Amino acid sequence: MAKTIVVYGATMAGVAAAAKAAKNAPSATIHLIVPDPVDYNGNGCCLGAIGTVGGQNFFDIGWKDVLARTYYTNGSFKWWCGQMGQHYNVDAMSDLLKRDLTKAEYGGRIKIHYAYDITGIGWESSHITEVRLKRIFRDTDGTVKWDEKADTLTIAGDVFIDASESGRLTRMSNFGGTVGRYDWPASLLDSDERGSNGKARQQVATLMFKVKNFDRFKADDDELTAGDKDNNGVYSATGGTRAYKTNTKILNFNNTHGPEGFALKPFNMAQDGPGSDEWWVNMLLVFNVDGRAYNRDLTGDTSYLFPSDMRSDYKTVDDAWVAARKVLDYPDFLPALRSFLGFEGADLVRDKNGDPVVGNSLYLRETIHSAFSSSDRANGTEDTNYALSAKDFWNPGATKNTGNDSRHYAKRMGLNYYGLDINAYKFEDLKQNGQYIWGHEVTEAARSDIKFPEHVSPTYITYSAIATNFVYNLLIPGYAAGIASLGWAEARTIPNQCVLGDAAGVAAAYAVNNNIDPLNFGSADITAVQNILKNSGALLEK
Template structure:
């Protein structure tokens, strides 16, 4: 998609060379945040608290009227975390602080999804300058030039059609105008509609690691497999043992702060169970597979009702940008792969698939799930996440002309090399160049989920997990051992003056994204975007044109509100 050419008028030149003002400092301004995700909620809280004389609007495009996205209504109630030893502090802890640390302290690593959604609602309710527009999505937008920026969003209400299961537009419309916009969504909708010019999926990988139809200027890159979370009951929980407790290839553990239980593993069962292998051999080519799993009780036993959320079903060939409500319009991705489904199609099909007897039979082969039963809703359907677990969609590029295969270390503000080769201090590793403009630390394993079913098998036909090293053997000797400094410019585009991107569209390479995509990191990005948006409206400077002094102010505010910027 081509970017809008910037005018060379005298006004444009002045906005580049001077400090660009979008309103006088005395005027009340509006920050508009799109996305009820963890990144979006964090951004909203930080923006409202740091810009108390300005208005903050959070647009919640989900259908549940609950905050938190994947981490609440999506059923992913098992925080993916990894602790790290800091040489400078002499301590081992999660390097992500700020809002994530607050939520973690309130609900723990395994939690009740409604409890966290309510916690988020309470966090936002204390700000009188913050409002939420529920169950509404973007139908179109308005923009302005000199400099190019978003000025307004035209919204329509959304509902889930009880017959098709698809999320569709209703008839209620509303227009929201603003001065600074934040895209905290998983699909990157706001970024794409603003004539975004980045890449989709793994398009930036070297061409020799891509399928032929993914390469070249017309290549249509694959995106990581999605998952639909679902609920079970009757988990066999071992008693009279010390936790963590290992049974076969499954680890049973208890959150020491809340008592909530979880289990994870299954890599050996993937290869040793004839039932599981037969299931994957049969259904893998048709777009479904069971992978090693994470399972978390829906909060402590006193409130879980004996129900657990399960993350194990891989759903292949889903385009995270494509939704049925956009089909036939310019909002629908024109370069969608012909073998891919929309998110709505995938959600409905996966929900129905979970109810098939062969799926439950295969699930019961894993330790702890021998007697598992699906939880059903009042309509007789399995209880599943209201949103799919998308693992990848778009990546913002800093290049307007050279998006191509093999650009993962040149076209992104947070590159593959910087992500996996980060050091343990400000002066070591590949990410030192990001230190001066850092807005947070991002840390996890390089965790690629399969792009297609065949990724799960090696040359001899055995199932493998994880698949990261097999898909990118050139990088297998450089695991992500240290947190990466996230530079401020990873949150901005190269040309939309007033847009910040703490969601899936953040400016990192696809391989780097495999480390940054987990919820704790996205919450760090949300904190930074919220503080940056507040600074923008407080100083009347568009985020794209922040100087080193502006970024220093953002860093100081982040540090003073609990964020961690140093290793």
Template sequence: MKKLLAVLLIVALPLLGYAVFAYNQTLRQDIVIIGGGFDGCAAARSAAAAAPEKKILLVVNDPVQELGGIGTVGGQNFTDIRYWKGHVVTQGSFGRWYAKAGQFYNTGGMAQIIREDLAQFPNLKILYGYDIEDLIVQNNTIKEIRLRSIARKQSGEVAWGDDIQKVRGKIFIDATVDGRLTRLSGNPVSVGRRDWPRQYLPGDETSFSRQQAATLMFQVTGVKTPPKNAQIKDWEFVRDAKGSWGLAGGKQAFAANPQVIAFNEKYGPKGFAIKPINAASNGKDNHTWWVNCLLVFNVDARAHERDKGSKRYPADTPPGHLNVDQARVKARQFLQNPDFINTLRQFKVQDPATGHWYGFGEAELVRDSRGLPVVGQIMYIRESVHSPLSGQSDHGTENTNFAVSTEEAQRAGADSKGADTHNYPTRIGLGYYMMDINAFIPNDLKASGSYNWPVTKHLRPDWQKAGGEPTNPVYLPFEVLLPAKTENLLIPGYAAGISSFAWAELRVLPNLAVLGDAAGVAAARSLAANKQPKQFAQEDIAWVQKKLQQFGARLDK
């Protein structure tokens, strides 16, 4: 009877959408993707479609059973898009998901959209809740990774489990938020803003490099919206084509409201601050909203509690840093401080035409069965590491040692004649958004002398003199996916070859999905041509470009 039940379970689990593996054996795959965010899912989808005869494995390295990463289980359901000539240029996988979900979406619904998209490929398997514990690298080639199960403890930290799975692959794709596979396989990386010109960095930032502030998304009810789309003072209220609400605003409250200023003066030195808000309802006719406004400073995205005491934990962390687990636990506790909700309620606006108030004046935290605030299952990390073209990247190398430089992103042309013109022959997509820095230290919030948002122009006055926000998308070259050393690795995730300042534009999820599509197709080409990605010739890149266009990607302006 027990044997019969075991057989039935093995047969049934794949039908339910779960990959079943023999954990005492080494799993052999053709393409292995680490990371379940938009980039990893796009890579898996494109690889499976471009190489239907090959075996594809997607490893979700978060303690969850859903796809989408920051964009779903992380609660970031306000899609960061920027129209160019009336259109969204980030197409391909993201374009399909966006068309179904809308700009402001239910996080569970988006996760289901992505899962159904990937489920159509029988050659794609998904392993949830595992992360890299160790790996074997020979001659700059990844041979095998050792995965171990992970789970979130009652206390909030993520811990190693007991299940181990060894995986051998031919091509690996790093779509992680912390650049884990890139770092552990021995490639040099540039941490945070290490590549900025030295004159724009604080005096203490010498032996370490800061990363952008992180955020913990949280849920509230009681948000008031006008009856239809409206621009009221510095607030914008928008209902998307699917009927979901999104809002952005609060710069005036951030800069001048005495309670908000007092809050940031008190808690900024303790590592927390409230910034101007963007938020979205959790789907159509849903009174619950996900809110993006809580900045958490001094988080090292590379550092995890489960890695303490091992070679995986970074040795060059900032003084007094929080690892990702500590940051999430402390931020969730901080949300329960009455000062927080009372200050959040200051983010409201009165319509001069009707006298009605809209925004967060009556907001209440949503709480779970234990009375704790409902928050993202993972942190919203904005930055970790970047891959230089060669060697270590030091101060002032942002325009010389990255596949996408600061200048290219800022001064991209309206056609093939801008600062990014030399990226055109090897382009694998377009990236576009604002160059949106969310501060590195609390003092950045008042870098102009008083509280002022956004902070980008105050932290980098040279950027402002060079023209400020990009006006055109930037061509993303194939080289952006390549690490400095490892031959069989592609990087569409946070460790992609993008300077820190260019990353401020390209870090948003639609752009990462574009990189993911390209990595998946490039992996398929590598197998078909029996050639490592670092050895691609123009004919290989042309094949990738053609296949991406067949899959709906946009490569041209």
């Protein structure tokens, strides 16, 4: 009997998983669910989630050798980056992802369901049996809603993959993990984040927006790095730290709106394609967002999924997106933006209705983390209750026999590498002794208990990080993976997520080919999956 693999989330990890599953399970049907408010027919920018739909067109790469342009995150990411470069036009990248899923060799076995989200699941004997879907759309008020006029869809499956940012499928199916930084030591958390009733914060989000008339030639070593052209001729730019810390208009904007949950940060940005005068900008921080919470779940059949433990000072994803877009039209926003070097003559790009062009999804950085044991959920468990611990990322070994992550070598699925980049959890994290801080200063202030080394080694990603103890046939390469919050600050970058996606896709294919649940893989199964990954271009050795 033909098997079915269901992938929830059209992130790049999700696309990687779907493609690898189709490649390695030639008789299986793969369903890819796109829970973003995109065109129902898959036209325009539809696949890639944050990296396309959300406007984040700048890959954060952990370089093995920056001069040689080599990195540890091979596999699907190496292919996509090789085709498009580190910076790219979001429509072109989305089109590339679509072409990769509709190759003739897959025989139409990958079914893509655009603008659907899950309303319920089937559940039997600790297995997911099906997902029930309904259409979504962004209403004129900016909120994403259920399309009550459209037909619902039910998809039965044998293996399920949650590659989403929200972790929605994982939460629906006996989730046993934690939210945000709940696993941090209690002494580093606010009082209302501590203890059994603590409600932990999640890393700050960003609303990507577009500008034109940016002058990349106004380069200053301390303020703006214009960046090199990619192999496809797209420029990037990073900088703004000095202005962020000292310019009066920027300081006034952040002092005024930071307590409201919005702040301008130093920028990283990239052209929206070769020669374009339009740039996607990562600059507007949106604090106090619960990445699990959507307005469409406030009432109706899915109200049980709205997080009952949501912090009272947090917004839903929908409310945060709507509010952040309005910030771009605040009278003090453009003067502050133009106070950054190169932005003196910049303007916002606007759509046909006169609204600022922004990412169609919010750039979330953190939501939930799967744990080994639900009964052991507590503050201070970051090195005991997760497949990949905090120490695995801040103390990795240079070889397979050294470092905290050496114990994962036998079950390794790939390598993750990037800096431990903790973004702020609240506006107050951007200040120290009354002065604004940024980058590694925020990381070191937030985790003052750790002496951060300049680690130059990647971390082994263990199979246990994508398999969950609570569901036999679920794999999790998305935000809900079994990775401690501190480790997620590194693993969250798109290249690293693609490594997880490749592993999940190959594991799912192996599971259906051999009629075995992913949770029941033994050492021989793990070795077989490793060999398939290596043969498909994954890098498993440091």
